[in-house]
Amino acid sequence: MSLTVKPQTRAGAKISSVGAYVPPRLLTNADLEKMVDTNNQWIVERTGIHQRHLVEKGVATSDLAVEAAKRCLAARGIEASELEAIIVATVTPDMFFPATACLVQDKLGAKGAWGFDLSAACSGFPYALQVGAKLVESGVHKKVMVIGADVMSSILDYTDRSTCILFGDGAGAVLLEPTEEGEVGMVDFVHEIDGSGAASLYMPGGGSLHPSTAETVAGKMHYVHQSGGAVFKVAVRKMAELSETLLQRNKLTADDVDCFIPHQANQRIILATAERLGMPEERVIINIGEYGNTTAGTIPLAMHTALEQGRLKKGDTVLLASFGGGYTVGTTLLRWEM
Ligand code: UT7
Numbered sequence: 001m002s003l004t005v006k007p008q009t010r011a012g013a014k015i016s017s018v019g020a021y022v023p024p025r026l027l028t029n030a031d032l033e034k035m036v037d038t039n040n041q042w043i044v045e046r047t048g049i050h051q052r053h054l055v056e057k058g059v060a061t062s063d064l065a066v067e068a069a070k071r072c073l074a075a076r077g078i079e080a081s082e083l084e085a086i087i088v089a090t091v092t093p094d095m096f097f098p099a100t101a102c103l104v105q106d107k108l109g110a111k112g113a114w115g116f117d118l119s120a121a122c123s124g125f126p127y128a129l130q131v132g133a134k135l136v137e138s139g140v141h142k143k144v145m146v147i148g149a150d151v152m153s154s155i156l157d158y159t160d161r162s163t164c165i166l167f168g169d170g171a172g173a174v175l176l177e178p179t180e181e182g183e184v185g186m187v188d189f190v191h192e193i194d195g196s197g198a199a200s201l202y203m204p205g206g207g208s209l210h211p212s213t214a215e216t217v218a219g220k221m222h223y224v225h226q227s228g229g230a231v232f233k234v235a236v237r238k239m240a241e242l243s244e245t246l247l248q249r250n251k252l253t254a255d256d257v258d259c260f261i262p263h264q265a266n267q268r269i270i271l272a273t274a275e276r277l278g279m280p281e282e283r284v285i286i287n288i289g290e291y292g293n294t295t296a297g298t299i300p301l302a303m304h305t306a307l308e309q310g311r312l313k314k315g316d317t318v319l320l321a322s323f324g325g326g327y328t329v330g331t332t333l334l335r336w337e338m
Contacts, residue, residue, distance in 0.1 A: 011178035013136035014185030014337040019072030020304035021064055022053035022170040022291060036161040043165050048267025052168025052292035054153045060094040062103040064171035065149035069108055072145065072173040080108040084141040086115035087132050089124025089148045089296040091325070092155055093117055104147065122263050122324025124148055124296035126332050132176045133186040144176040148296035155203055157223040168292030172300020184335035190246045197234065197327035200227045235269050235323040240276035242331040243321050250333055254278045259312050263322035264288035264298040273321065285311065295324070312336055
């Protein structure tokens with residue numbers, strides 16, 4: 001007996017809506033000066049960060065993700081019940097299981113959707129975007145919600161000045177739909193992981209290797225650990241290298257990119273990467289000053305900033321680039337169709 005082969009559509013996938021949400025509470029550099037041995041000048045000069053938004057106790061990643069998703073749906077004018085899949089990129093799920101995507105699905109009332117979480121730290125959003133795009137491009141789904149959301153304050157040691165000044169909480173969501181006649185949408189991507197960098201940026205406690213115990217907590221193993229200098233150098237080199245590969249194989253140069261939306265980990269990393277690519281600063285979206293590093297949230301939040309500032313228009317060629325724990329590197333090329 002032969003299986004019935006379903007005809008495949010060959011539509012592309014495009015981002016058709018964007019939503020973003022950050023919690024209202026602010027943690028400024030002045031606040032941090034009272035908590036650890038740091039100062040506003042050091043933080044601004046070394047990172048570009050002025051403030052971050054943090055959740056109140058009891059607010060979790062799914063809550064931020066739901067707010068971003070609601071705004072994304074409202075901007076597109078559709079109901080949550082129309083979603084077919086929800087992918088949540090995060091390293092701070094509400095809990096190990098159920099997946100945050102399940103909690104988001106329930107809170108949104110997205111009755112018809114399936115979904116899952118994707119763990120790729122700061123590259124989580126671009127990785128989830130590709131997976132969602134493939135679901136649309138294959139013809140399997142027509143409405144896929146991709147969310148990048150993290151409550152980094154839940155895994156930070158606020159006595160460690162080398163990490164606590166860097167991160168914030170936030171979420172961004174995009175809707176993926178099939179392209180229409182004449183539209184291009186998602187074009188190409190180059191992703192890379194390198195687990196040899198695992199020990200440079202990680203949270204050692206709470207997993208199957210070191211299940212939570214009084215000892216792991218006393219040893220602060222449930223917090224982010226980072227070798228900042230090592231990560232900095234690889235981040236610049238790899239984001240630039242993969243961006244160049246992606247542009248070259250699509251016969252483009254930095255001059256053809258209208259809007260560069262990089263992961264927001266450090267303003268100096270962003271500017272050094274842009275310089276290597278020969279990308280003028282006015283085409284680079286930077287909002288780290290306001291939000292800090294929200295891990296999976298940074299790129300959709302920066303997309304939202306770009307839209308608000310009128311720096312992202314239909315027909316623009318857009319380059320995304322990310323680097324994070326893993327190591328994970330992601331670069332994505334797309335045509336903006338909104
Ligand atoms: O998104 C995930 C990927 N993560 C990243 O991309 C982060 C990459 N790394 C970085 O962004 C930077 O390495 C940091 C911002 C984390 C650190 O900046 P840096 O320029 O690499 O500083 P450093 O670690 O080399 O430290 C320089 C000095 C040290 O003092 P000494 O040894 O020179 O006396 C640090 O102790 O700055 C000191 N320092 C601070 N001083 C004031 C470190 N943190 C602070 C602080 N306030 N918060």
